[in-house]
Amino acid sequence: MALKFPIFLDAQSTTPVDPRVVDAMLPYFTEKFGHPASRNHPFGWEAEAAVDEARAQLARLIGARDAKELVFTSGGTESINLAIKGVAEMYREKGNHIVTTVIEQRAGLDVCKRLERQGFEVAYIPVQPDGLVDVETVRKAVTDKTILISVMFANNEIGTIQDIAAIGKLAKEKGIIFHTDATQALGKIPVDVEAMGIDLLSCTSHLIYGPKGVGALYVRRKAPRVRIAPLIDGGGHERGMRSGTLPVPLIVGFGRAAEICGEVMAEERRRLAGLRDHLQDVILSNVDEAFLNGHPERRLPHNLNISFAYVEGESVLMGLNKETALSSGSACTSSTLEPSYVIAALGASAELAHSSIRFSLHRFNTAEEIDYVGQRTLEVVKRLREMSPLYELAKEGVDIKSIQWKAE
Amino acid sequence: MAYSEKVVDHYNNPRNVGSFAKDTPGIGTGLVGAPECGDVMKLQIKVNLETGLIEDAKFKTFGCGSAIASSSLATEWLKGKTVDEAAKIKNTDIVNELKLPPVKIHCSVLAEDAIKAALTDYREKWASARAAADSK
Numbered sequence: 001m002a003l004k005f006p007i008f009l010d011a012q013s014t015t016p017v018d019p020r021v022v023d024a025m026l027p028y029f030t031e032k033f034g035h036p037a038s039r040n041h042p043f044g045w046e047a048e049a050a051v052d053e054a055r056a057q058l059a060r061l062i063g064a065r066d067a068k069e070l071v072f073t074s075g076g077t078e079s080i081n082l083a084i085k086g087v088a089e090m091y092r093e094k095g096n097h098i099v100t101t102v103i104e105q106r107a108g109l110d111v112c113k114r115l116e117r118q119g120f121e122v123a124y125i126p127v128q129p130d131g132l133v134d135v136e137t138v139r140k141a142v143t144d145k146t147i148l149i150s151v152m153f154a155n156n157e158i159g160t161i162q163d164i165a166a167i168g169k170l171a172k173e174k175g176i177i178f179h180t181d182a183t184q185a186l187g188k189i190p191v192d193v194e195a196m197g198i199d200l201l202s203c204t205s206h207l208i209y210g211p212k213g214v215g216a217l218y219v220r221r222k223a224p225r226v227r228i229a230p231l232i233d234g235g236g237h238e239r240g241m242r243s244g245t246l247p248v249p250l251i252v253g254f255g256r257a258a259e260i261c262g263e264v265m266a267e268e269r270r271r272l273a274g275l276r277d278h279l280q281d282v283i284l285s286n287v288d289e290a291f292l293n294g295h296p297e298r299r300l301p302h303n304l305n306i307s308f309a310y311v312e313g314e315s316v317l318m319g320l321n322k323e324t325a326l327s328s329g330s331a332c333t334s335s336t337l338e339p340s341y342v343i344a345a346l347g348a349s350a351e352l353a354h355s356s357i358r359f360s361l362h363r364f365n366t367a368e369e370i371d372y373v374g375q376r377t378l379e380v381v382k383r384l385r386e387m388s389p390l391y392e393l394a395k396e397g398v399d400i401k402s403i404q405w406k407a408e
Numbered sequence: 409m410a411y412s413e414k415v416v417d418h419y420n421n422p423r424n425v426g427s428f429a430k431d432t433p434g435i436g437t438g439l440v441g442a443p444e445c446g447d448v449m450k451l452q453i454k455v456n457l458e459t460g461l462i463e464d465a466k467f468k469t470f471g472c473g474s475a476i477a478s479s480s481l482a483t484e485w486l487k488g489k490t491v492d493e494a495a496k497i498k499n500t501d502i503v504n505e506l507k508l509p510p511v512k513i514h515c516s517v518l519a520e521d522a523i524k525a526a527l528t529d530y531r532e533k534w535a536s537a538r539a540a541a542d543s544k
Contacts, residue, residue: 312446314472318411318419331446332472332511339446350444387425387476389450389468390443405442 007369010325011207011302011362012156012184017253018209018363024256025211028249036246037237047248054255061258062182062201063192064218071238072251075215076183078231079202080107082217082242083179086228087148087200088115091177095145098122099176101133102345104152108181112150121145129347130295131160135167142174149178153185153201157329157342157358158294159303161189168197177226183207183215187261188300189269193218199226205250209363210257214250217241264363272361273301275370279359280304282374287381289394293343293356302361305329307343307352310391311384316357319380324373329356351390351400411473412507418477423484426466428452433537434463436530438522447471447515449479451522453486453494455530457541462486462494467522474512478502478519486523491530497523 008016028050036051038044052067059067073079088098100112102124112122123141127133133151142149149171154161164180171178179200182191187208193201204215219241220226234243261268284290289309308316313328320326329340331354339353359373385391390400411419427450428435434455441448448471454464465483469476481502486494499516502508508516 310470312471312475315419315476318416318473330472332474351446354443354446387422387468388470389439389448390470392427392450392468400443403439405444405448406440 003368003372005323006321007324007365007373009359009361009365009369009373010327011365012159012300012358012360013327014206014212015209015362016364017211018257018260020260021210021253021256025249025253028252032248034248036248037235047246050248050252051246054251054258057255057259057262058203058216061187061191061262062203062218063194065194066221068239069193069218069221071217071219071241072246072254073215073217073242074213075206076105076181076202076204077107077215079204079215079217080105080181081111082228082231083200083202084108084111084148084150085115085231086241087177087179087226088120089229090227091147095143095147096120097143097145098148098150099125099138099141099146100150101125101127101152103127103131103155103157103342104150105156105181105183108150108152127160127345130298131155131158131293131342131346132295132298133162133167135163135170138167139170142170142176146174146176149176151178151180153180153182153191154189154300155294155342156184157340157356158305158346159184159300159360160294161185161298161300164198165196171199172197175224177224184300187258187265188302190265193220199224200228205254205257208254208257208261211250211253214247214254216254268363269301272363272365275365275367276302276304276359276361278367279370279374280306282371283377286378290381291348291352293346293348304359304361305343305356306359307348307356308381309352309355310388310394311381312354313357315384316355316377316380319384320373320376324376327358327360329358330354414481414506415474415477415508418480418506419473422467422476422480424464424466424480425468427468428454428464428466433457434530434534436526436528436533438525438527438529440521440525441471441518443470447475447518449475449518449522451479451482451519451526453491453526453530455491455534455538457534457538460490460538460542462489462491471515471518472512474506474508475515475518477506478508478515479522481505482519482523491527494523495527 034043034047036047055067201218206212293305313330314332343353499520502516
């Protein structure tokens with residue numbers, strides 16, 4: 001089959017909506033447009049039933065005991081805000097200390113920074129060179145004032161999967177609420193709030209082949225019963241935790257997307273990991289000084305993050321971007337002009353953070369696409385190295401670190 | 409971010425990529441930037457010690473597409489100029505020619521720094537040889 005361009009390999013930024021999800025959503029824009037809080041007529045009943053069904057579909061995907069434990073939000077960012085700020089406000093009397101990691105996504109880090117300005121203390125624990133959080137480091141960071149441990153399930157850049165069950169167990173022992181940002185893990189690998197001792201879980205629809213604009217926060221109701229203060233006040237929807245008219249078509253889509261992920265996960269994981277491993281082999285066996293970022297095994301099946309020494313990430317993307325959509329930890333591709341703090345947290349040099357490329361695969365990628373991207377990546381990196389002064393110096397045997405660079 | 413046509417052209421068809429042997433008479437080398445900042449440029453000029461004109465220029469750049477384009481453009485502009493004329497190339501000229509957006513202005517600044525460093529290196533090494541040739 002002829003390849004269709006551009007090829008999308010940026011599926012940890014977003015995913016295309018599965019056509020089956022679109023089909024499920026469509027009736028809820030037109031004939032089934034009711035408000036789920038309208039208790040007195042069939043339009044409302046129909047909408048409420050659809051929302052309940054979606055809630056149940058999502059509850060099954062994360063192993064929640066009760067669908068009522070799920071609160072719909074506008075997406076992952078809102079869920080993370082609601083979880084962390086909601087706990088901070090609700091349990092302020094109990095303590096003012098939060099434990100999190102340096103590799104959380106921006107929402108998690110920025111919420112914690114805001115809370116610090118409001119008098120909270122936050123321990124940002126480092127990660128090991130493979131991106132894993134050492135559970136003992138979490139244990140040591142906990143104080144008698146700690147009210148929340150917040151650790152992401154799997155990282156958005158390097159795909160490293162944390163030992164969530166061990167952290168959940170630790171949180172239980174200490175009687176501390178445990179939140180995990182599962183935006184990247186949901187629907188890709190097994191997530192079980194009961195087995196893993198998760199009290200709060202943030203997730204989003206658009207990374208699991210559902211629509212953008214909807215997410216959810218799991219809030220444990222039993223053992224322990226977790227309470228959170230709302231961010232948005234109003235009609236008391238979602239058990240008072242998130243007021244606002246529910247976007248029924250989006251929620252229906254999210255539910256259907258979750259259902260499909262549950263059905264296909266085992267097979268999809270295997271297939272995507274196979275394609276990913278092939279891409280990794282092609283690149284690492286043909287390029288010298290290319291380094292895998294993150295843990296080689298404890299990693300999302302669709303994630304591959306490689307630093308190509310001596311070439312800058314954005315220039316690699318530029319060589320491919322007409323035909324392939326990828327992302328880079330290079331400063332030039334971020335709005336902050338700082339290179340990836342995740343790659344930097346692994347202890348890699350800043351140069352390698354600038355040189356990192358993330359390949360993230362999705363449900364609709366084919367083996368032909370992956371072969372093509374692999375070959376093109378080799379070509380582009382080779383060409384850029386031929387024009388890299390650093391590669392030239394390295395080939396001459398000069399230690400680049402020995403040069404007195406004048407940083408701007 | 410969308411790139412200007414000229415940036416794309418220089419990225420796809422960089423002019424004058426390569427290196428001269430540093431100690432060849434008339435060669436001036438500038439190496440600027442820092443790997444941890446994501447930009448390093450090496451720019452070299454080859455001055456004809458008889459005429460004082462820059463006969464050739466070459467570059468190698470580690471950096472984004474705009475950094476590659478800025479240094480590629482600089483080598484084009486350097487050729488045929490005297491050393492004094494070359495010193496007048498400003499980063500703003502590069503910004504205007506390549507239509508660089510504000511976040512990429514540092515790429516043009518680095519290219520100007522690279523030109524200046526190459527000219528300084530040339531003067532330190534070969535200005536006396538050039539003066540001798542001139543007085544003949």
